[in-house]
Amino acid sequence: MSHDPENTLVMETTKGKVVIKLRPDLAPNHVERLKLLAREGFYDGIVFHRVIDGFMAQVGCPHGTGTGGSKHPDLAQEFNAEPHVRGVCSMARSQNPNSANSQFFIVFEDARFLDKQYTAWGQVVEGMEIVDKIKRGEPVRDPDSIVSMKVLADVA
Numbered sequence: 001m002s003h004d005p006e007n008t009l010v011m012e013t014t015k016g017k018v019v020i021k022l023r024p025d026l027a028p029n030h031v032e033r034l035k036l037l038a039r040e041g042f043y044d045g046i047v048f049h050r051v052i053d054g055f056m057a058q059v060g061c062p063h064g065t066g067t068g069g070s071k072h073p074d075l076a077q078e079f080n081a082e083p084h085v086r087g088v089c090s091m092a093r094s095q096n097p098n099s100a101n102s103q104f105f106i107v108f109e110d111a112r113f114l115d116k117q118y119t120a121w122g123q124v125v126e127g128m129e130i131v132d133k134i135k136r137g138e139p140v141r142d143p144d145s146i147v148s149m150k151v152l153a154d155v156a
Contacts, residue, residue, distance in 0.1 A: 003125070005153035007031065009038060011127075012147040013048075015134055018106075018127035019152075020089055027078035027121040030091055030100065034121065035151050037102055042070055043149035051136045051143075055111060058092055059146060060103035065139070066092075069101030075119075082120035084111040087131075089122035106131050 007022040024031040037043060043059070049066050050058040062068045077097040084090060088107045091100035100119055107114075108131070124131060134144045 003152060006035075006151065008125075008152035009034065009122070009149055010152050010155055011043075011149045013130060013134065014144040014147060016127060016130035018130050019125050020122045021125045022122045023082070023120070026080045026082050027091075027119045029075055030078055030119050030121040033072065033075055033102075034104070036072070037070055038149045038151050039154065040070075041148075042102060043146045045145055045147070047140070047143040047145040048134050049140060049143060050105075050138050051134050051140055052138060053136050054109050056105040056107045057131060057134045058103060058105040060092065062102070064143070066103065069103065072101065074098060075100045078119045078121075079116045080120055081116060084114040084118070084120060086110065087124040087128050088120050089124065090114065091119045091121065093118065108132065 009020040011018040022031045047064045048057050048059045049064050084107050092103035092105055093100040
């Protein structure tokens with residue numbers, strides 16, 4: 001399966017490699033932010049701080065608590081009709097719809113109640129069985145983490 005190198009993220013986790021196809025057609029600004037943060041090395045070493053069985057794995061807080069974001073400003077929402085089903089990647093946010101910054105989650109099983117309320121921006125295309133192995137918890141004790149996250153174009 002060939003991937004557009006500029007719109008593919010390669011996420012090495014403590015459990016293995018996950019490949020995410022970015023969807024600039026759904027959320028162009030969020031995709032740009034994720035690529036920027038990956039290129040800055042922002043996600044390297046960040047833990048999966050909130051992992052709920054049958055729901056999702058959340059990552060992207062520099063404090064590992066779900067309270068922080070990057071040095072960049074929050075993003076305006078780009079809600080879309082992409083269904084929140086297994087493997088979909090979407091932005092976490094506070095109650096303010098325009099508060100997404102760096103935290104995102106990967107859906108384990110259908111969570112259609114999130115549709116059009118969170119910005120879906122990608123899909124796991126390889127390694128969903130790796131995502132399934134991420135340690136559960138809220139918060140997670142001794143959590144798994146992203147070892148590195150890169151844009152495929154920068155790796156090839």
